[in-house]
Amino acid sequence: MSITTKDATAGTARRAPDGRGLRERLGGPAVFCAVAVLALVAAPLLLEPFRLNLLAKYLVYAIVALGIGLAWGQGGMLTLGQGVFFGLGGYSMGMHLKLTEAQGGLPDFMVWSGVEELPALWVPFADPVFALATAVLAPVALAALLGTLIFRQRVRGAYFAILTQALAAAFAILLVGRQGLTxxxxxxxxxxxxxxxxxxxxxxxxxxxxxxxxxxxxLYLGARHLVNSRFGRLLVAVRDGEDRVRFLGYDPATVKTVTFAISAGMAGLAGALFVPVVGIISPALLGVVPSLELVVAVAVGGRYALAGAVLGAVVMGYAQTAFSERFADGWLYLQGALFILVMTLAPRGIAGLLSRRGRA
Incomplete structure (x- = not known):
């Protein structure tokens, strides 16, 4: 008797009633084309350079949020350490830009730190192709290694979240402690x-x-195609009933590892784009708190819809800018209040709220 992903997903659809409906409402061709026109045509014409740069930063965070939505919303893997992969991509690009600026010499911070010779780790990053490839492949390789070690041991749920959070904290501490190198x-x-x-x-x-x-x-189109594919249906089945999927003959560890690696690659690419857009990469941008903020953004937007994850990153980024400009002393409280308000009124995020109104 043959076993298909249809068998694996049977009985799990009722657990996530919003899943496919949300994706169809928020990710349809017409909606995607309208948003693309606004992003590519209207925004550069209507926004001044400073605001356009802020929007670019929000969209960079949206790339990371898209990966979190894929891993968490579709695969059930609550990852609290995306800052690690974001940082690997950001530092890869930052190292290349510093070497370009140094023109064969030492980057300025190495001179100030008393470094006399360029570290061997930095040498290959003079090549832009190597830097860009490393920005994506290094996070993918690290995530694949971690996934293989963690998921084979059937670590999941809160334990997986804590492990990724600890990894983010350790990575930030490592960067802070290597002044002459990082x-x-x-x-x-x-x-x-x-x-x-x-x-x-x-x-x-x-x-x-x-x-x-x-x-x-x-990336959104690619992720949407993946979710709607046979692999995507299997991923949702793993999220809703991992033990049942294993009983049917599939290997949930492989499915989760591949998804986790794709999510990490997105974060690494986002980090590489973040550096020239914002002009800095530092441990403060990739530790535990930034990683948690991205998860909160995905929750606000709606983790079961990829478009919701993107929307949440943009909304939370804009809210942070708007609140900090108007309420310098209390914008963090307002941002927290926004999260509580959305989660109270719409547990499935803004995307779930829009979907419910669409059915009304």
């Missing part, structure tokens, strides 16, 4: 040029925004 607490900053283009110019920042928007759109 820039320490300050991280890597003072970037002036990207592939021959002046990072301070409005045209370069506009081009970076378009690159980020296109990358996010392509």
């Amino acid at each position: 820039g320490g607490t300050n991280g890597l900053t003072n970037f002036f040029e990207l592939f021959g283009h002046d990072l301070a110019s409005d045209s370069t920042q506009r081009g970076l925004y378009l690159v980020v928007a296109v990358v996010l759109g392509l």
Whole structure:
């Protein structure tokens, strides 16, 4: 008797009634095209350079949130350590930009730290292809290794979340303690040029925004195709009934490891894009707190819909900027209140609320 993913998912659909309906409402071709036109055409024309740069930063975070939505919302893996993969991508790109600026010499922070010779770890990052490849492949390799070790031992739920959170904390501590190699607490900053283009110019920042928007759109389409595929149905089945999937002859550890690695690759690519957009990468941007904030953003947007994860990252990013500009002393409380309000009124996030209104 043959076993298919249809068998594995039978009986689990009732546990997540919003799943497919949400994706169809929020990720349809018409909606995607409308958002793409707004992002690629309207935003560069309507927003001043400073606001456009902020929107680019929100979209970078949305790439990380998309990966979290794939791992957590579709696969049930609550990952609290995406900052590690984001940091690997960011430092890979930052190292390349610092070497470009140094023009064969030592980066400025190494001079200040008393380093006399360029560390061997830095040498390959002078090549932009190597830097970009490492930004994506290093997170994927690390996540694949961790997934193989963790999921084979059937570690899941809160234990998996704690392990990833501990990894983020350890990674941040490691970066802070290696001043001459990583820039320490300050991280890597003072970037002036990207592939021959002046990072301070409005045209370069506009081009970076378009690159980020296109990358996010392509990754969203790829993730949506994955979720709607046979693998995606198996992933949801693993989320809703891992033991049953194992009984039917599938290996949940492999499914979860592949998904976790894809999520890590997205975070690494986002980190590489973040550096030229924002102009800095430091331990403060990739530790436990930033990783938790991204998970909160996905929860606010709606973790069961990929579009909801993207929406949540943009909404929370905008809220953080708006609240901090108007209420310098209490914006964190307002941001927390926004999270509580959304979770109270719509436990499935903004996407769930929109889906419910669409059915009304």
